[in-house]
Amino acid sequence: MKTQVGIIGAGPAGLFLALLLQRLGIESVVLEAHTRNYVEERVRAGVLEYGTVELMHELGVGERLRRQGLEHGGIELRFGGAGHRIDFRELTGGKCVTIYAQHEVIKDLIAARLAANRPILFAAENVSVHGLDGERPTIQFQMNGAPEKLECDFVAGCDGFHGVCRPSIPANALTIYDREYPFGWLGILAQAPPSSHELIYAYHERGFALLSMRSPEISRLYLQCEPDEHIAGWPDERIWEELHKRLAADGWKLTEGAIMQKGVTGMRSFVTEPMQFGKLFLAGDAAHIVPPTGAKGLNLAVADVRVLSRALGEFYASGKTGLLARYSDICLRRVWKVQRFSWWMTSLLHRFPDGNPFDRRRQLAELDYVTSSRAAAQTLAENYVGLPME
Ligand code: FAD
Ligand code: DHB
Secondary structure, rough: EOOOOOOOOOOOOHHHHHHHHOOOOEEEEEEOOOOOOHHOOOOOEEEEEEHHHHHHHHOOOOOHHHHHHHOOOEEEEEOOEEEEEEHHHHHHHOOEEEEEHHHHHHHHHHHHHOOOOEEEOOOOOOEEEOOOOOOOOEEEEEEOOOOOOOOOEEEEEEEOOOOOOOOOOHHHHHHHEEEEEEEEEEEEEEEEEOOOOOOOOOOOOOEEEEEEEEEOEEEEEEEEOOOOOOOOOOOOHHHHHHHHHHHOOOOOOOOOEEEEEEEEEEEEEEEEEEEEEEOOOOOOHHEEEOOOHOOHHHHOOOHHHHHHHHHHHHHHHHOOOOHHHHHHHHHHHHHHHHHHHHHHHHHHHHOOOOOHHHHHHHHHHHHHHHHHHHHHHHHHHHHHHOOOOO
């Protein structure tokens, strides 16, 4: 098999890249380790930046998003038992975010790709990359036990944090920047109408809590927990009890419902530099991870592949390699700003196990500042709705 761009991973990075390249008339093959059903049902992110939504419409995959996405013009920061709204529309010249589940985005992208008769090879086994620093890299894998080889001009490593692409680069060619946080998030999906029209980020002495949603009938809620928390220790009643405590505010009530899904995720900040080695270009979680507090992971993956598709477009149109050579530098400028924002939201809202009363007073002062200074609120708002593309 031969193609122009071999894309490893059918997550947001890989699938958006495939559609962006398709629009430029560039051929690609997407290889995915899991089944179609698995990637279409995997519960993850839910907040789409303004620019991510615009891109879905541009690519002609925004029809369900237009009908089912929930536009949010602000969020609430809750502390000291009271809510404070950050008004995105007013602070960013009319921008908002849209709540639409990541796995729904994935369904829309896969449907568009397959409707155009372009290949996604699901359940590809033992994927490996070769000849990255030569002229023609290859991807080797197995389909139904039979060995296969894909020759390409370029490989896009869109295979997430635990993929094979980043580890295939010689360690001495990369610098890794890493920070683990001393807590995780316990997340649930519940059959309960959301108790608020907008997301609530709650700072509480017992730890952070977040109220989000997926639809007018389904709530998505998170609680700060231990990084290695055992979900078995959290029967449904304990989860609701803790959510009631951390989200409490005068005159407000949290609506409970049947819990349909629950899980724990760790939190880290991670950056690989550069995001390229020879003919391999890393994008999305394969290159960087942010803690989820700023709702940025999916959106940052999309920003990377916008840059990559432009660079590949320039190459195939003119033979110029200028943008490809600058791919990593262009992406990393945004990556580090988004890292800063995600770290800042995380530091502002979580209870740190080694934090003392001084630290907690400082956090409260910062929350008071962000919700009372227009300049500070605007900084949060412009980052949350998404910084402009370079
Ligand atoms: P992935 O989505 O991880 O996709 C990589 C794909 O590659 C996968 O399908 C995987 O199966 C495949 N793969 C892996 N190894 C191989 C291999 N060897 N061969 C072939 N295929 C392979 N982000 C936000 O923007 N907003 C949010 O609100 C948000 N909330 C989150 C909540 C949770 C609980 C979690 C876990 C994440 C959240 N994120 C959020 C982060 C977001 O989900 C990720 O950043 C995003 O999925 C990254 O996309 P990706 O395409 O880079 O990687
Ligand atoms: C959701 C996830 C986040 O990480 C976040 O900051 C806001 C919302 C969500 O899953 O809905």
